[in-house]
Amino acid sequence: MSDSSVSNPPLKIAILGAGAWGSALAKLANYNGHTVYLWSRRLGNSLAESIHSIDVLVSAISMRGVTATIDQLHSLKLPDQIPIVTATKGLDPDSTCTPSQLWGRGFPDHPIVVLSGPNLSAEIQQGLPAATVVASEDLEAAKIVQRVFASNRFRVYTSSDPMGTELGGTLKNVIAIAAGVCDGLQLGTNAKSALLTRALTEIIRIGTHLGGKTETFFGLSGLGDMLTTCNSALSRNYRVGYGLAAGKTLEQVLTELGSTAEGVNTTNVLIEIAHRERIPVPISWQVYQLLNHQITPQKAVESLMERDLKPEFYL
Ligand SMILES: NC(=O)C1=CN([C@@H]2O[C@H](COP(=O)(O)OP(=O)(O)OC[C@H]3O[C@@H](n4cnc5c(N)ncnc54)[C@H](O)[C@@H]3O)[C@@H](O)[C@H]2O)C=CC1
Numbered sequence: 001m002s003d004s005s006v007s008n009p010p011l012k013i014a015i016l017g018a019g020a021w022g023s024a025l026a027k028l029a030n031y032n033g034h035t036v037y038l039w040s041r042r043l044g045n046s047l048a049e050s051i052h053s054i055d056v057l058v059s060a061i062s063m064r065g066v067t068a069t070i071d072q073l074h075s076l077k078l079p080d081q082i083p084i085v086t087a088t089k090g091l092d093p094d095s096t097c098t099p100s101q102l103w104g105r106g107f108p109d110h111p112i113v114v115l116s117g118p119n120l121s122a123e124i125q126q127g128l129p130a131a132t133v134v135a136s137e138d139l140e141a142a143k144i145v146q147r148v149f150a151s152n153r154f155r156v157y158t159s160s161d162p163m164g165t166e167l168g169g170t171l172k173n174v175i176a177i178a179a180g181v182c183d184g185l186q187l188g189t190n191a192k193s194a195l196l197t198r199a200l201t202e203i204i205r206i207g208t209h210l211g212g213k214t215e216t217f218f219g220l221s222g223l224g225d226m227l228t229t230c231n232s233a234l235s236r237n238y239r240v241g242y243g244l245a246a247g248k249t250l251e252q253v254l255t256e257l258g259s260t261a262e263g264v265n266t267t268n269v270l271i272e273i274a275h276r277e278r279i280p281v282p283i284s285w286q287v288y289q290l291l292n293h294q295i296t297p298q299k300a301v302e303s304l305m306e307r308d309l310k311p312e313f314y315l
């Protein structure tokens with residue numbers, strides 16, 4: 001049996017961002033026999049050369065670098081109509097847009113594909129089995145990206161709901177911080193299940209308001225990614241919450257982490273959106289206050305437990 005279970009003509013893929021996720025995605029594409037050009041500011045290689053005559057562009061840049069990278073690409077010649085894949089899980093603080101919205105505005109003639117799922121990069125680097133979702137309004141583009149990454153170690157599903165797929169992966173980072181607090185305070189399994197179940201309701205409330213489909217949030221990129229990120233010490237966002245519960249300051253935790261924890265910025269942008277759109281997000285609100293030094297972890301738990309009583313579901 002060949003290394004890869006999927007045989008496809010080799011393509012030229014540029015992956016922007018050589019951090020934890022970009023490097024893992026490069027390994028998956030290499031495994032399938034594609035030629036990968038990994039570009040990063042830190043590597044100092046040429047962006048123009050990296051995108052020359054490529055078939056697919058993948059962005060695995062952290063949120064704070066997305067706009068600058070789009071601007072930089074504008075001055076270069078991207079091959080016509082190739083799919084642009086965004087794997088970033090964040091929200092832009094200036095516009096409150098998702099990365100796929102920024103890429104769509106920047107490159108309106110290219111199909112935009114969101115790649116998101118329960119994908120801790122350290123496990124993928126080890127070759128452990130995992131699954132993900134590639135979502136686009138352009139199904140043919142999603143299928144091209146599916147074939148780029150799918151193998152006997154990485155199962156890739158297509159979806160026609162890019163917004164729901166992207167928001168599931170983005171909003172669960174806020175909840176992963178809360179989950180880290182829950183475990184750090186040793187609140188028990190009942191509390192953790194209650195937190196994650198109510199958090200899913202919260203994600204669906206805001207996610208559907210912003211255009212995602214309800215069923216997507218029950219899938220791999222929603223519930224699936226929430227379960228992974230909220231239950232693993234490999235998750236940087238989980239570790240932020242865990243560190244705060246141990247009495248560390250946010251600054252201390254982020255310094256120790258030395259890597260991207262998108263949930264911190266996402267919480268601030270999410271609360272801005274929730275206030276603007278008048279959408280209740282009680283768990284994310286406690287995370288916001290905690291990150292902004294307005295509340296202790298213990299007080300955040302008390303506030304959630306003492307909220308007004310209500311039915312679980314509104315019919
Ligand atoms: N690590 C993981 O397990 C996964 C990460 N992600 C998402 O992928 C994105 C990247 O995460 P990681 O690779 O883990 O982070 P990382 O911190 O390891 O790497 C970040 C990358 O972004 C680049 N970057 C940062 N600012 C930039 C700027 N101003 N201009 C150009 N490039 C810039 C860095 O050079 C680096 O290549 C995040 O949005 C994260 O949520 C998604 C799935 C899994």
Ligand SMILES: O=C(CO)COP(=O)(O)O
Nearest residue numbers: 117118119120235236237
């Ligand atoms: O998105 C991820 C797993 O799917 C990675 O989570 P962290 O960014 O919290 O490490």
